[in-house]
Amino acid sequence: MQILRHSTAHLLAAAVTELYPGTKYAIGPAIKEPPGFYYDFDFAEPISESDLRAIESRMRRIAQEGRPFEKEILPREKAIEEFRKRGQDYKLELIADKVSGDGVSVYRTGDFLDLCLGPHVSSTRDLKAFKLQRVSGAYWRGDEKKPQLTRIYGTAWQSQKELDEYLKFLEEAEKRDHKKLGKDLKLFAVDDRVGPGLPLWLPDGATIRRELERFIVDEELARGYQHVRTPDVARLDLFRQSGHAQLYAEYMYPPMKFEDGEELELRPVNCPHHIVIYQTELRSYRDLPLRIAEIGNNWRYERSGTLAGMNRVRSFALNDAHIFCTPDQLMDEVKGAIDLALYFSKVLGIDEFWYQLSTRDNVKEKWLGNEEQWQVAQANLAEALESMGQQYQTGVGEAAFYGPKIDFQVRDAHRREFTNSTVQVDFQLPERFDLEYVAEDGTRKRPVMVHRGAAGAMERLFSYLIERYAGAFPTWLHPTQVVVATVKDEFNEYARNVGARLRAARVRVEVDQRSERLDRKVRDAKLKKVPYLVVVGAKEVESGHVNVQNRASEKVDMSLESFVEMITAEIAERRR
């Protein structure tokens, strides 16, 4: 499949060079998620998505011609000459940088020549089911200082049937998109007047968030965390001490400056505030591990082009905690943090996720601390994962500036990857803030810090859950747990009584007393994806029962009390 897609990328480049002579082609790999390929071009004249149709039909024509994919190993000089003749500067750069030795592997497809290791399908005739999707900008070698190329994305499959299925999947993903559902279900809103990346939580969205926060905070308290509240701002000096003002500046807002010289900064992270809480007392080894938690607001100036719905915002509430512990306790604390994240994932239905161990690269200016500390921290994280039987990938250069981290990666409805939660080991901030505890022998020692966001940021978690459940949240989370609908107005009083009984049991219930037909009330409740719909009419008034139907429209007649018992148990257990 990867071979097929990679070959289709070549086909795309062949079509483009025929239609737009003089276009330089850069790189064109197959990609796994989302499944497809891209090719980056340097066009003489910019193209737009409306040009894709013509390129695609040229691709089809070449495919039908059945041109073979022919591999050749050219002597280095010969390869350079060939690409120079064609004016393919990017390929020349790649040969210079990436190809060692004398043999340069190239592929020919008719006149089109590409630097490529292969392998490929044998003929363009094998490429039957593909579609060009969109064009976007991409920097040469991912570097913003280098020229921006035009990237064309497409997808390719073995058969038309598979392609159709994939396109169908994309349509379905569109329906689950949290931005769409957030609007349809009135969960959140965005408004120019408030600003980009600053979504508003509407009442139903806020209800879900409150349930999530209660769940999270209660569980953390049960696991020995202490919850605190700290302000969203601090003097800029606090972030100078932490190093954020120097190493994290690109994400920080300009400070608020006052006449008397005071400089206040919106915090991009919570750690410095929590460190200050640690230092409000002289700590003993008996106090450790000290786990300070807060669902704290953070402010990060994300580049405007990266903002997306609730997923990437400029102000968010992180389910954060900082664990201060002795080096001996470190491993257990890391494991405990992973275990908590696993527990949250299980209850919230985050079924598909994987771990990335994010480590530093060799760019010295980006990181604090010495090599040994990083090694120890990294070893601890890796060992914790391994001892828990968990597999992980490595992301070089993706560590926090003060230490390596374990990231929990998830995918949204479109299968785009995001970090949802994280566990980080930090030897640096304890030093920068001169943290201490009194050890058993009476000497002062330095604690280690673990930063962790077990359920991630509320905004991103919310966007994930909207897509995970397509708006049909588990009962404990759903903003409206029950709708009571009457068959006709004369039963409204009974319906209000049913509503009052449920409300007394802390169930979120709406009584639909509109003078509409039952059909309409059922439809509206279904569109809101309400977990339970209760219908009351003459029969129910007479028996004191309710007619209950779930999302699958399975109807059952039961006494009001047994319904209350059933739904409250479901909510209390946070059943999915």
Add this chain to the structure above:
RNA sequence: GCCCACGUAGCUCAGGCGGUAGAGCAUUUCCUUGGUAAGGAAAAGGUCCCCGGUUCGAAUCCGGGCGUGGGCUCCA
């Protein structure tokens, strides 16, 4: 920030090659009281994202902003 696309009523969208706009849903009111996915009627609702320019005239054309969506190292 950069590339491409988009921005018309609360929502989803028509329309408009320059002569100040329309539908459905939602909202309000009235009628209707109907047992499991849209009962009927009427009313109200718009600086056509913003600011400039061209023009007798701009929502439409041009320029500049703002915002939204997709993308911006899965690497021969």
